[in-house]
Amino acid sequence: MTPSKTVAPGRLLAQVxxxxxxxxxxxxxxxGGAVYVLEGRVIYAESPAAPGVGExxxxxxxxxxxxxxxxxxxxxxxxxxxxxxxxxxHLTQGELELCVLGATYDAAYFALAPQDAPADFLGGATHWLxxxxxxxxxxxxxxxxxxxxxxxxxxxxxxxxxxxxxxxxRPPRERxxxxxxxxxxxxxxxxxxxxxxxxxxxxxxxxxxIQELRRLAAAGLLDLPGVRxxxxxxxxxxxxxxxxxxxxxxxxxxxxxPTVPVVSxxxxxxxxxxxPTALTxxxxxxxxxxxxxxLARRKPGxxxxxxxxxxxxxxxxxxxxxxxxxxxxALRALR
Amino acid sequence: xxxxxxxxxxxxxxxxxxxASIVDYTTGFPxxxxxxxxxxxxxxxxxGTADVVQAANSRSLFVSAxxxxxxxxxxxxxxxxxxxxxxxxxxxxxxxxxxxxLDRVLGNLAVARHRMQKxxxxxxxx
Numbered sequence: 001m002t003p004s005k006t007v008a009p010g011r012l013l014a015q016v017x018x019x020x021x022x023x024x025x026x027x028x029x030x031x032g033g034a035v036y037v038l039e040g041r042v043i044y045a046e047s048p049a050a051p052g053v054g055e056x057x058x059x060x061x062x063x064x065x066x067x068x069x070x071x072x073x074x075x076x077x078x079x080x081x082x083x084x085x086x087x088x089x090h091l092t093q094g095e096l097e098l099c100v101l102g103a104t105y106d107a108a109y110f111a112l113a114p115q116d117a118p119a120d121f122l123g124g125a126t127h128w129l130x131x132x133x134x135x136x137x138x139x140x141x142x143x144x145x146x147x148x149x150x151x152x153x154x155x156x157x158x159x160x161x162x163x164x165x166x167x168x169x170r171p172p173r174e175r176x177x178x179x180x181x182x183x184x185x186x187x188x189x190x191x192x193x194x195x196x197x198x199x200x201x202x203x204x205x206x207x208x209x210i211q212e213l214r215r216l217a218a219a220g221l222l223d224l225p226g227v228r229x230x231x232x233x234x235x236x237x238x239x240x241x242x243x244x245x246x247x248x249x250x251x252x253x254x255x256x257x258p259t260v261p262v263v264s265x266x267x268x269x270x271x272x273x274x275x276p277t278a279l280t281x282x283x284x285x286x287x288x289x290x291x292x293x294x295l296a297r298r299k300p301g302x303x304x305x306x307x308x309x310x311x312x313x314x315x316x317x318x319x320x321x322x323x324x325x326x327x328x329x330a331l332r333a334l335r
Numbered sequence: 336x337x338x339x340x341x342x343x344x345x346x347x348x349x350x351x352x353x354x355a356s357i358v359d360y361t362t363g364f365p366x367x368x369x370x371x372x373x374x375x376x377x378x379x380x381x382x383g384t385a386d387v388v389q390a391a392n393s394r395s396l397f398v399s400a401x402x403x404x405x406x407x408x409x410x411x412x413x414x415x416x417x418x419x420x421x422x423x424x425x426x427x428x429x430x431x432x433x434x435x436x437l438d439r440v441l442g443n444l445a446v447a448r449h450r451m452q453k454x455x456x457x458x459x460x461x
Contacts, residue, residue, distance in 0.1 A: 094337055095427075
């Protein structure tokens with residue numbers, strides 16, 4: 001395994017395809033993904049933002065979860081999961097090919113769209129699904145570029161693709177028109193789910209999901225994070241003051257002047273940023289690390305400073321955040 | 336076992352067929368293509384196909400005139416040919432149409448529609 005390097009994933013794909021290699025192109029970052037290549041042809045791709053073949057087939061009810069699990073158990077070791085499903089009559093060859101093609105282009109968009117990301121090529125790696133389709137890598141990268149442009153033509157705001165989906169509570173017009181997929185998205189958007197969550201829940205392609213969300217945003221039906229923050233809040237609650245720090249964000253600079261009047265006079269030195277290796281281990285559980293720096297004391301009765309809500313919370317929707325949001329709602333109700 | 340390539344081969348065997356493709360109409364992407372395409376550009380043709388299907392399916396009211404009505408096929412007639420579009424109903428998320436370009440003189444619309452229905456059903460029937 002070569003050390004991670006930051007490259008344009010699309011260029012690395014073209015390179016390994018030109019050398020007719022076999023293996024997996026693993027792209028890091030958010031959301032990242034992997035593109036599987038067999039002798040220079042793309043056979044599959046996966047990404048945490050795109051439901052895979054198994055999710056698509058089971059979420060839609062096309063296959064029972066048990067049937068899929070059976071095929072996984074029997075075919076994973078020999079990389080024949082796809083073929084087994086067809087041989088046992090659970091799927092037609094046409095269905096399997098169409099499903100794999102759709103899932104592959106979908107995941108490839110998320111893996112290859114970033115202009116630069118940490119990418120590795122794992123030579124010799126194969127996918128348990130087995131080769132079902134063989135796609136020209138140039139066609140994949142061309143399609144990725146086309147899709148990126150298509151999104152920007154609809155509504156050029158990439159925040160829509162990753163942020164929690166919050167429908168506005170009151171439509172901006174008397175009459176609005178929704179398509180069936182848009183209706184499904186709005187009904188399931190509960191203010192906690194991200195676009196990827198919705199795609200997995202509904203068994204829809206990740207790209208098709210963000211495409212519809214961008215259309216909804218263009219129609220003014222989504223509450224966008226930046227816009228929401230500008231609106232006046234009736235109850236201003238203090239948010240994280242650097243106590244919950246995203247692991248990948250640099251720690252507070254030690255020379256930071258305190259944001260509140262200090263009583264004790266001496267500001268405690270900020271803890272050293274931990275080594276990156278330790279960080280990755282520590283954060284693997286939920287992606288967030290809670291590292292309370294010793295807070296400067298506030299004078300009794302002193303008002304909270306305006307910039308108290310400086311750092312936006314990390315993009316993470318674990319149980320902690322759900323709980324915090326519930327508490328916030330309850331506090332608002334009390335006022 | 337009929338796969339995607341077999342389906343397109345069969346489509347090309349329809350009398351008068353000049354080109355055929357399977358298009359994902361949510362993204363306007365040609366999932367599989369064979370034969371000729373208008374202006375020799377399958378990708379542009381697919382994008383146009385997607386626009387037409389979207390227009391008929393979601394932007395006009397034809398398919399909601401009767402409850403539970405469903406788009407079966409679209410026929411675009413030009414001086415030189417017929418362009419036939421038939422949705423392929425997969426149970427999973429795919430939103431696909433089978434597109435066949437027929438020569439106006441050599442093609443027979445009724446035969447082609449019948450054959451395309453069979454192909455679209457066979458592709459996904461268990």
